[in-house]
Amino acid sequence: MNNGILTATLAGFGTGMSLIVAIGAQNAFVLRQGARRQAVLAVVGICAASDAVLIALGVAGLGAVVTAWPVALTAVGLAGGGFLLCYGALAARRALRPAGEQALTARGAAVGSVRTAVLTSLALTWLNPHVYLDTVLLLGSVASDRGSLRWVFGLGAMLASLVWFAGLGYGARLLGSVLARPGAWRLLDGVVAATMLVMGGSLLIRTLAS
Known part of the structure; x- marks a missing residue:
């Protein structure tokens, strides 16, 4: 591998990682699924594959299409904000009324719905x-500066997404002993609820104000 390809790959990896590491609704969900050991492979695969598609669209130069459809972005913002508020409310309910929540067993056997996890x-x-703004537009713009190596840059960003979600989902298993303690799930669900509600409310406010 020559220096140009290596540099472009590492730049893409670093840029991609910087866009997804921040605490957000998606990361909070992956962390919870990983800690519960529920549909982890499906969740990690969907998140990484979705990022790969979005990164590819950005590298292909479809960022201009995104900015040309403000009405579509507004509709997505309203739907997304409403969804986050609903999910946050459910997480808050679990935190306040944890009777149906079970701590991890020795085998990590907490039964969940794969279909629900996939749809979420x-x-x-x-x-x-x-x-669409960050991954397609911003990352696509940065990739375009790499010229003929823009797809190498994009592959680096895709690799960062895969590494991050796999590490987050499967690394959460290390929390097993912690989450076996009484009240640990209430705390985790409280954090998830706060993240979802704040992001959902902020998304709705920004969308309506734009």
């Missing part, structure tokens, strides 16, 4: 208008 992963990714 898709919604948290594709109903977030900022993903």
Whole structure:
């Protein structure tokens, strides 16, 4: 691998990582699923694959299409904000009334719905208008500066997404001993609820104000 390809790959990896590491609704959901060991492979796969598609669209130069459809972004913002508020309310309910919540067993056997996890992963990714602005527009613009190496840059960003979500989802298993304690799930659900509600409210406010 020559220096140009290596540099472009590392630049893409660093840029991609900087866009997804921040605490957000998607990351909070992946963390919770990983800690519960519920549909982790499906959730990680959907998040990483969705990012790969969005990154590819950005590198291909479709950022201009995103900015040309402000009405579509507004509709996505309203739907996404409403979804985050609903999910946050459910998480808050679990935190306040944890009777139906079970701590992890020795085998990590907490039964959950794969279908629900898949749909939630898709919604948290594709109903977030900022993903189109950040991943498609911003990352695509940075990639264009790499010229003929823009796809190498994009592959680096895709790799960063895969590494991050896999690390977050499967690394959360290390919290098993902590989450076996009484009240630990209430705290985690409280953090998830706060994240979802704040982001949902902020998204609705920004969308309506724009």
